[in-house]
Amino acid sequence: MNTLPFVDSATIEGELQRLWQETAETTTGGEAVTRALTLNLIARATDLAMAERISAVAGELVASHPNRTLLAICRPEEAPPRIEAWVQANCLLSGPGVPQVCGEQISIDARGPVTAQIASLILALLAPDLPVVLWLPGPAPFDDPLLTRLLGVIDRLIIDSRDLADPAGDLRRMAAFDRDPGTPPGGARRVTLSDLGWAALTPWRELTAQFFDTRPLLPHLRRLDQVEIGYVPAGERLNPMPGLLIAGWLAACLDWTPLEEAVSVEGATLRLHLRRPAVGVGPRAIRLVTIIIAPVGAPGAAPGLATLRLRALDGVSADFHVQRADEQGHILTSAEVAGHVPVRRLTRCVAPSLAELLAAELRLLSRDAMFSAALQTAARFTAGLESPGTSTGA
Amino acid sequence: MNDVVATPLENPLRAGLRLWRTPEPCIVVIFGASGDLTSRKLVPALYNLARERRLPGGFSVVGFARREWDDSTFRQVLLEAVNANSRAGPVEEALWASFAEGIFYHRASFDDPAGYARLAERLAAIDAARDTGGNRVFYLATPPEAYAEIVAQLGAHGLNRSPGGGWTRIIIEKPFGRDLESARDLNRRVLAVFDERQVYRIDHYLGKETVQNLLVFRFANGIFEPIWNRRYVDHAQITVAESLGVEDRGGYYDRAGALRDMIQNHLTQLLTLTAMEPPVAYDADAVRDEKVKVLRAIRPIAPEDVERITVRGQYGPGSVSGRPVRGYREERGVAPDSQTETYVALKLFVENWRWAGVPFYLRSGKALPRRVSEIAIQFRGAPTLLFADTPVNEIEPNVLAIRIQPDEGITLKFSSKVPGQAQIRPVTMDFRYGTSFGVASPEAYERLLLDCMLGDSTLFTRRDEVEASWALLTPILEGWAAGAPQDFPNYEAGAWGPAAADAFIARDGRAWRRL
Ligand SMILES: NC(=O)c1ccc[n+]([C@@H]2O[C@H](COP(=O)([O-])OP(=O)(O)OC[C@H]3O[C@@H](n4cnc5c(N)ncnc54)[C@H](OP(=O)(O)O)[C@@H]3O)[C@@H](O)[C@H]2O)c1
Numbered sequence: 079m080n081t082l083p084f085v086d087s088a089t090i091e092g093e094l095q096r097l098w099q100e101t102a103e104t105t106t107g108g109e110a111v112t113r114a115l116t117l118n119l120i121a122r123a124t125d126l127a128m129a130e131r132i133s134a135v136a137g138e139l140v141a142s143h144p145n146r147t148l149l150a151i152c153r154p155e156e157a158p159p160r161i162e163a164w165v166q167a168n169c170l171l172s173g174p175g176v177p178q179v180c181g182e183q184i185s186i187d188a189r190g191p192v193t194a195q196i197a198s199l200i201l202a203l204l205a206p207d208l209p210v211v212l213w214l215p216g217p218a219p220f221d222d223p224l225l226t227r228l229l230g231v232i233d234r235l236i237i238d239s240r241d242l243a244d245p246a247g248d249l250r251r252m253a254a255f256d257r258d259p260g261t262p263p264g265g266a267r268r269v270t271l272s273d274l275g276w277a278a279l280t281p282w283r284e285l286t287a288q289f290f291d292t293r294p295l296l297p298h299l300r301r302l303d304q305v306e307i308g309y310v311p312a313g314e315r316l317n318p319m320p321g322l323l324i325a326g327w328l329a330a331c332l333d334w335t336p337l338e339e340a341v342s343v344e345g346a347t348l349r350l351h352l353r354r355p356a357v358g359v360g361p362r363a364i365r366l367v368t369i370i371i372a373p374v375g376a377p378g379a380a381p382g383l384a385t386l387r388l389r390a391l392d393g394v395s396a397d398f399h400v401q402r403a404d405e406q407g408h409i410l411t412s413a414e415v416a417g418h419v420p421v422r423r424l425t426r427c428v429a430p431s432l433a434e435l436l437a438a439e440l441r442l443l444s445r446d447a448m449f450s451a452a453l454q455t456a457a458r459f460t461a462g463l464e465s466p467g468t469s470t471g472a
Numbered sequence: 473m474n475d476v477v478a479t480p481l482e483n484p485l486r487a488g489l490r491l492w493r494t495p496e497p498c499i500v501v502i503f504g505a506s507g508d509l510t511s512r513k514l515v516p517a518l519y520n521l522a523r524e525r526r527l528p529g530g531f532s533v534v535g536f537a538r539r540e541w542d543d544s545t546f547r548q549v550l551l552e553a554v555n556a557n558s559r560a561g562p563v564e565e566a567l568w569a570s571f572a573e574g575i576f577y578h579r580a581s582f583d584d585p586a587g588y589a590r591l592a593e594r595l596a597a598i599d600a601a602r603d604t605g606g607n608r609v610f611y612l613a614t615p616p617e618a619y620a621e622i623v624a625q626l627g628a629h630g631l632n633r634s635p636g637g638g639w640t641r642i643i644i645e646k647p648f649g650r651d652l653e654s655a656r657d658l659n660r661r662v663l664a665v666f667d668e669r670q671v672y673r674i675d676h677y678l679g680k681e682t683v684q685n686l687l688v689f690r691f692a693n694g695i696f697e698p699i700w701n702r703r704y705v706d707h708a709q710i711t712v713a714e715s716l717g718v719e720d721r722g723g724y725y726d727r728a729g730a731l732r733d734m735i736q737n738h739l740t741q742l743l744t745l746t747a748m749e750p751p752v753a754y755d756a757d758a759v760r761d762e763k764v765k766v767l768r769a770i771r772p773i774a775p776e777d778v779e780r781i782t783v784r785g786q787y788g789p790g791s792v793s794g795r796p797v798r799g800y801r802e803e804r805g806v807a808p809d810s811q812t813e814t815y816v817a818l819k820l821f822v823e824n825w826r827w828a829g830v831p832f833y834l835r836s837g838k839a840l841p842r843r844v845s846e847i848a849i850q851f852r853g854a855p856t857l858l859f860a861d862t863p864v865n866e867i868e869p870n871v872l873a874i875r876i877q878p879d880e881g882i883t884l885k886f887s888s889k890v891p892g893q894a895q896i897r898p899v900t901m902d903f904r905y906g907t908s909f910g911v912a913s914p915e916a917y918e919r920l921l922l923d924c925m926l927g928d929s930t931l932f933t934r935r936d937e938v939e940a941s942w943a944l945l946t947p948i949l950e951g952w953a954a955g956a957p958q959d960f961p962n963y964e965a966g967a968w969g970p971a972a973a974d975a976f977i978a979r980d981g982r983a984w985r986r987l
Contacts, residue, residue, distance in 0.1 A: 280491070281525065287485035288494050288528050293605055293637065296483060331484045408566060411529055413603075421497075421603050423529035424570035425522070448488025 087202035090184055093165045097182070115181060117440065118204045120148045120232070121213040122224050128215065131432075133183065137168045138433035140181045143440050146205045147183040150224065152193050159190025161199070197227035209233045211440065217243035220251045229261055232269055236439055239275035239319045240312065240381070246460040249322060253457030256450055272439040274432065276323055276449050281409075281427045282383050282400060283327060289388075289398045289413050298398075298415060299332065301390040302354070303367050308374035312381035316346055320383050321371035325350055326456030327448065328388075334367050340459050347372040350459050365392070379405055380429060495925035497530035498607035498638075499598055501591070503622055504614035505535025505546070505577065509645065511553035513676075514613060517917035519554045519563065522571050526922060530602040532574035534594065538581050546577035559915060574602060582618045588629040596635065606638025609924055615724075616647055620661045627665030643672045643924055646737050647728065648933070651949055652942040659935050672924045673933040677738040679916030682880040684931070686745045686847070687759075689874070689882065696872075697750075699851070701826045706869065709833045709848045709985055710742050712876075713840040715792050717965065718814070722805030729812040731945060734836040737933075738845075740767070740941045742876070743832055746847050747822050756930040760937055767940035769824045778951025785815030785970035787839040788961030797839055797965035811957055814838040817973045818948070819980075833977060835984070839965035844987050845876035871985070 119136065123129035129151045136147040147168065169180040184203055188196045204210060213236040214222050225235065235255070242248040252271065259269040290296045305328060307321040328334065334352040342349045350369040374384050385401040396415040403410040407428035414420040430438070486493065500518065502510050521527050535546050551572070555562045578594055580587025599606055610626060612619055623642070626632050634640045644662070649655025662671055677683055690696060699705070712734055718725040725733065744763040751758040773781065788799040801808050815837030822832065851870040871885040923931055962970040968984065977984055 283485070284491050284494075284525060287483060287491055288525075290483045290485055291494055291528055292496050292530070292603065294603070299484065328485075331487055403566075408564075413529065418603055419601055421529040422570075424566055425525050426564065426567055427525065446488065451488075 087199060090163055090165065090203060094182060094184070097165050097167055115146050115205050115208060116143050117145045117208050118148065118210045119143075119145045119213060120150065120200055120210065120224075120228065121215070122222065123149060123151045124216060125153065126151065129185070129187075132213075132215070133185070135431075135433045135436060136181070136183055138431070139436060139440075140168050140170050140179060142437040144179055144181040146181065146203075146208075148200050148203055149183060149185040150196050150200060151185065151187040152196060152224065153187075153189045154191065154193040156189040159192050160188075161192050161195065162187045163199075194223070197224055200228070201231065204231070211236060213237075213436070215241060217241050220248070220255065229259065229269065234270045234272055234439075235259070236272045236274065236436065239273045239323070240278070240317060242317070242319065245317050245319050245322070249319065249453070249460050250457050253453050256453055268445075270445045271449075271453075272442075272446070273323075273449065273453075274435040274439065275319055276446075276452070277435040277438045278382065278430060279320060279323060279327075280438070282324065282386055285400045285409060285411055285425070285427070286386060286388070286398070289411070294418065295396075295413060295415060298390055298394075298396040300354070301365075301393070301396065302332070302388050303365055303391055304389045305367065305369040306385070306387040306389075307369065307371045307383070308385040309371070310376065310379045310381050310384050311373045316373055317381075318348055318371050318373075321348070322456040322459065323452055324383070324386060325369045325371065325459065326454070327452035328369070330448070330451035330455045336455075336458050337366075340461075376405075382429065492526060493926055494526055494528050495922065496607050496638075497528045497532075497602065497604045498609060498925055499532045499534055499595055499604050500609045500611060500921070500925075501534045501536060501578075501595070502611045502613055503536045503582065503618070504612070506537040506539045506541070506549070507613055509613040510535065511550070512557050513915070513917045514611065514921070515550045516554050516558040517915055517921055519568070519571055520558060520560055520915070521918055521922060523560065523564075523567055527925075530574070530604050532576065532598050532602050532604055534576045534578050534591075534598070536578045536580060536587075536591065538579065541577050541579065543575065543577050547572045547575050550575060582614065582621050582625070585625065585628065588625045588631065592629050592631055595631075599635070599638075604638075606634040606636045606640075608634060608638070608640045609921075610640070610642040612642065612644050614645075616645075616650075619644060619658060623662050623665050632665045632670070639670075639927070640666075641670050641672055641924055641927070642666055643674050643921075643932075645674055647732060648673050648737075648938050649942060650728070650732055652939065652946040655938055655942045659939065663935070668935055669929070671935070672920075672929055673938055674920055675737045675741055675933055676916040676920065677741050677876075678931040678933075679918075679920040680876060680880075681914070681919075682874065682876045683742070683745065686742075686874060687754075691750050700849075702828055702830050704851050705827075705830050706850045706852045707831045707833060707980075707982060708746060708850070709835070710739055710746070710846075711834075711848075711985070711987060712738055712742075712836040712845045713843060713968075713987065714836075714838050715840060715843045717787065717797055717800065717839045718803050718806070720804065722803040724805075725814075726806045726810055726812050730814055730816045730836055730838070731948060735816055735818070735834060736941055736945050739834045739836055740945075741933075742845075742847055743820070743834065746849075747827055747832070749826070754930070756928060756932075756934075759930050760934045764934070764937050764940055765824075766822060767937065767944060769822050769827075770944055771821045771823050773944070773947045773951075775947055775951045775954065778948050779955060781819045782948055782952075783815075783817040783970065783973045783976045784813040784952065784958055785837060785963045785973065786810070786812065786958070786960035787814050787837075787963055787965040790839070790963075790965030790967065792839055792841065792966040799961055799965065800839070801961065811960065813952075813958075815840075815963060815969045815973070817969065817976055819976075820944075831980065833982075833984075835969065835973065837969050840968060841966055842987070843878065846873050846985075846987065847876070848873040848985050850982075873985070 121132045123132050129149060132149055139145060163184060163186045166183050167180045168183050186196055186199060210232045211234045212225065212228055212232045214225065215238055219225065219237040239252065256271045261269055290299045307324055309318065309321050311317060329352055332354065334354045337351045337353060340351055348371040352367045352369065354365050354367045388398040390396040394416045399412050401410055403424055407426060409425050409427045410422065411425065412420060412422040502514060504510060518533060522531065551563065551568060576598065578591055580590065595608065598604060612622060614622065632640060649658050690700065744766040747766045748762040751762045786800050790797055800806060800814050801810055817833065817835040820832045820834065849872045853869045868885065873883045875881050920931060974984065
């Protein structure tokens with residue numbers, strides 16, 4: 079991995095070619111190395127530690143999505159101003175007799191004002207005719223100059239809502255981007271927004287949906303009047319984003335509409351007030367639903383959702399609960415409905431790694447309409463609300 | 473409502489992409505619960521499904537066999553079986569404990585009516601205790617002789633219909649009949665009790681990802697379909713080779729033979745998927761309609777043609793992978809003068825517009841040098857020889873090979889110039905699932921059990937399909953039975969079948985692929 083003496087796209091391309099030639103020569107045992115590319119992944123790091131994490135993820139991603147990774151390390155505040163680049167192959171470990179599959183990575187490290195040039199270099203280095211995905215980890219993806227510069231060429235923007243600095247504000251910005259990414263005029267491409275934080279919720283949604291795959295329990299879904307969502311905050315920072323997205327998802331699926339005054343805040347607890355559609359007629363037909371989102375503190379617990387409980391309190395009581403059973407990746411589900419025997423079950427649900435989340439997002443060929451709906455609904459909750467929770471840390 | 477195929481649930485939380493469907497809570501009743509298949513395949517598959525959150529809470533298993541076990545012995549036996557056979561390795565204790573709460577053992581004999589009456593009570597009690605809503609899958613993992621009896625008893629005790637709006641389905645293992653007459657008879661008996669829509673005849677080959685991928689490969693890629701016909705294809709070879717002998721299944725195998733054990737089901741499936749026309753939709757009936765059409769289009773086999781279009785073999789002592797192997801006639805449960813074939817090769821023609829004149833060669837055998845299943849499409853050669861330095865017969869035709877196992881993947885062989893020399897050499901372009909998608913494929917039984925619980929019968933064999941395949945192959949069995957006894961054994965264990973098989977394909981100016 080040599081740093082190139084000077085950086086232009088032709089030099090880098092030449093270096094890539096040399097890399098593949100070397101790889102072909104040094105691989106002994108007669109097994110060919112297969113270079114495979116299914117997409118361009120542009121990932122931006124703001125420091126070297128983040129760059130390392132991204133490199134590790136890119137290496138893992140080869141298994142499901144062999145790609146050309148363009149790692150842009152953008153450090154405009156640092157000196158001396160310079161651009162460096164290097165190339166490497168990301169190969170999957172293979173067994174005997176199995177050809178090795180490799181993707182490739184071009185890393186570009188820019189410091190000082192020249193950082194502004196990184197976008198043009200990236201444009202020249204995209205592998206032709208393959209989808210272009212921009213991954214912006216970190217707290218402020220929508221303010222990133224790279225996003226503005228590349229908006230016209232990317233097919234997908236991947237962010238992680240769990241990293242965002244200002245949940246209420248950022249939720250609205252995510253929703254706005256999802257509605258209209260602001261692609262320059264003439265751009266035929268529709269940029270799709272993906273959120274790794276949303277992808278991480280899939281097992282929770284799955285386990286919740288499972289309760290209602292049974293005929294006798296399905297009707298209770300229309301009778302819910304209270305939802306309790308507990309999350310483990312990441313360190314000092316309260317980020318109710320997973321809770322808001324789950325709330326948005328439930329509301330979107332079940333046609334719950336936020337009331338005028340949709341949110342109330344008590345300390346670190348958020349209460350959302352919604353109206354659910356009428357079931358039948360009469361004064362009992364119109365019902366309110368309350369969603370409570372609160373941090374739960376188990377010392378040493380991994381951040382993220384910890385408990386999700388759906389309840390019908392009025393009339394026949396029904397209680398559907400998905401909760402962490404331990405910190406080893408087990409989840410307990412239980413359904414307790416008056417007139418039915420309670421059904422409890424333990425299941426496995428290891429929190430997916432970043433690479434797995436990214437792979438799950440890349441597997442989707444089109445927009446995730448459910449994500450859009452959940453996001454738009456969640457953003458409506460926060461209209462007029464100043465950064466829920468952020469001020470009430472520790 | 474007492475509908476046999478309940479209307480699908482509209483669960484609003486399932487809207488949108490990426491949430492897998494999970495079946496409604498149900499009870500899987502396994503007949504033959506102390507047998508080999510249950511321990512090796514069925515229960516490990518169910519446990520893995522549960523572990524991956526593909527089964528709902530309340531899901532239950534009832535094992536039916538004669539052995540003097542109770543729930544706790546049965547759970548212990550299955551625990552050991554899953555530990556030994558699961559692709560995910562040993563179980564996690566807490567998960568197993570939760571799964572095992574739903575496992576029960578029902579001791580009875582298949583021919584004992586009282587056993588079924590008690591079974592009905594037991595199932596009702598489980599419905600009440602675990603909220604399984606009357607949904608049942610009966611899985612016949614028993615000796616085939618027992619199928620008719622069990623089905624009749626289920627009918628007599630009203631177990632062919634679910635109480636309270638649930639559904640009831642039945643999975644029947646292979647072999648389904650041993651010739652056309654017995655298959656028809658079994659179908660009649662089964663369909664006297666169950667509706668065809670309740671019946672799932674399993675062929676685990678269809679549960680393999682690569683087999684399903686055959687359809688995706690053919691119909692989702694625009695470049696292959698235009699050349700997938702008689703204008704471009706010279707012939708096809710479908711091979712299912714096993715390196716094992718009959719192991720401890722000699723008694724069963726000696727009454728079956730390779731044609732019944734492999735060709736009638738697995739190879740016929742591969743043939744129909746390779747040759748079928750695009751279905752109008754990817755649903756159970758559209759796909760199976762097209763498969764049946766292929767079987768009906770195959771030139772019927774006249775008794776006098778049998779010897780000409782087939783080759784039979786039986787292995788004698790030899791060695792496979794460096795280990796000595798005894799001959800078939802020395803295996804336990806096998807007659808010392810057995811005439812049962814352990815190898816078959818045959819040639820079939822699909823007489824429709826797409827395939828007229830293109831031979832499909834099928835071969836399958838035991839104690840062959842290695843375990844490999846593949847479909848190879850050999851294309852016609854290039855029309856003229858442009859490259860004078862290379863003799864004609866050195867340019868190999870293009871071959872597209874679809875490997876089913878092991879190491880699933882697709883290779884395309886084509887000719888290329890050797891750099892710097894005037895030589896043309898075949899090179900292969902290789903695509904392997906294992907490396908291109910670094911994700912383990914689920915076991916065939918996992919997929920098929922789940923499909924059945926979800927009510928999707930696309931990957932199961934329909935009544936007319938199983939009968940059409942027996943109608944095609946039964947004349948071969950009859951022709952063989954009427955012909956002179958064979959001079960068996962005629963191949964050494966560890967060889968690629970009898971010499972006659974090579975001569976058989978060489979007569980057409982072709983050769984078997986070296987695998
Ligand atoms: N094994 C495989 O790998 C495999 C693969 C594909 C298909 N299959 C098919 O699957 C089926 C089962 O095969 P297998 O190998 O599992 O058979 P197996 O090991 O011989 O098991 C037979 C089972 O049936 C039970 N049984 C037999 N007669 C009974 C009776 N009168 N009453 C109650 N239970 C009775 C036995 O239990 P008790 O002895 O306790 O009564 C045992 O549990 C066969 O149709 C076979 O062709 C098997």
